[in-house]
Amino acid sequence: MTQRDGATGDDPQLRTGARMLELVDVHKSYRVGPVDIPIVKGVSLAIDGGEVLSIMGSSGSGKTTLMNMIGLLDRPTQGKVLISGQDMAGASADRLADIRNRTIGFVFQQFFLLPRLSARENVELPLTYRAVPEAERRRRAMAALERVGIAKRGGHRPSELSGGERQRVAIARAIVGEPALILADEPTGALDTRTGIEVMRLFREINQERGTALVIVTHDPHVADQCPRRVVMSDGRLVDDTGTFAHQVRPAA
Numbered sequence: 001m002t003q004r005d006g007a008t009g010d011d012p013q014l015r016t017g018a019r020m021l022e023l024v025d026v027h028k029s030y031r032v033g034p035v036d037i038p039i040v041k042g043v044s045l046a047i048d049g050g051e052v053l054s055i056m057g058s059s060g061s062g063k064t065t066l067m068n069m070i071g072l073l074d075r076p077t078q079g080k081v082l083i084s085g086q087d088m089a090g091a092s093a094d095r096l097a098d099i100r101n102r103t104i105g106f107v108f109q110q111f112f113l114l115p116r117l118s119a120r121e122n123v124e125l126p127l128t129y130r131a132v133p134e135a136e137r138r139r140r141a142m143a144a145l146e147r148v149g150i151a152k153r154g155g156h157r158p159s160e161l162s163g164g165e166r167q168r169v170a171i172a173r174a175i176v177g178e179p180a181l182i183l184a185d186e187p188t189g190a191l192d193t194r195t196g197i198e199v200m201r202l203f204r205e206i207n208q209e210r211g212t213a214l215v216i217v218t219h220d221p222h223v224a225d226q227c228p229r230r231v232v233m234s235d236g237r238l239v240d241d242t243g244t245f246a247h248q249v250r251p252a253a
């Protein structure tokens with residue numbers, strides 16, 4: 001079902017504190033009319049297996065743009081993205097999609113569940129892309145929904161769920177493929193304080209149980225406080241990094 005190629009969620013090295021992902025002097029600019037507008041301006045960041053880090057920074061500072069490059073959804077205009085030491089620059093779009101599907105789970109502020117599918121079918125999607133047989137898909141989706149505490153809602157469509165429940169479904173979808181890394185872009189931004197705290201507790205439990213690394217973009221200092229490592233972005237650059245592991249790259253302030 002899964003291949004071993006050194007850059008997948010199956011790689012035990014990704015779970016032992018080894019260097020999982022590295023951005024090396026990454027830039028991103030967008031061409032608007034005749035001009036290139038720089039958005040990310042030289043970010044170097046190393047993330048180890050099992051790390052939990054938050055990214056804060058004002059609106060427009062480039063956090064989502066950076067996350068899209070970490071998540072292999074977008075390529076840098078300059079600089080390198082390494083996964084398990086492998087440079088992703090030469091990888092085809094298909095190969096990036098494959099690595100993304102097996103290595104990374106995504107959670108977004110607006111959940112992005114498909115409205116016509118039930119909660120369980122939404123959770124099954126990453127496994128569908130991997131061609132996992134239907135019975136196993138169902139079993140694993142139900143186990144993931146169980147893990148986030150809403151197995152009873154498996155048959156409901158997203159419109160029949162509360163915001164907190166929808167985010168739990170989105171988290172179940174992110175964990176169902178057992179990724180080494182979860183990227184969450186303002187996962188508590190649409191939730192009330194109490195529900196946001198529950199979602200953060202769930203993330204921390206998943207990190208501790210499975211060694212899943214977590215990168216959480218947030219505007220909420222309370223959410224950032226729950227992350228052992230905190231990084232701050234300003235105008236396309238990393239301006240602060242508390243660090244957790246001795247061998248990580250520290251940006252020049």
Ligand SMILES: Nc1ncnc2c1ncn2[C@@H]1O[C@H](COP(=O)(O)OP(=O)(O)OP(=O)(O)O)[C@@H](O)[C@H]1O
Pocket residue numbers: 030031032039057058059060061062063064065066
């Ligand atoms: N596809 C695009 N084309 C042109 N400009 C873009 C594009 N995507 C993002 N930008 C610009 O890049 C800048 C950074 O956007 P980004 O979404 O990364 O910020 P952010 O830090 O995530 O902000 P927020 O906290 O509001 O989500 C913004 O000025 C935005 O307008």
Ligand SMILES: [Mg+2]
Pocket residue numbers: 063064065185
């Ligand atoms: Mg954003």
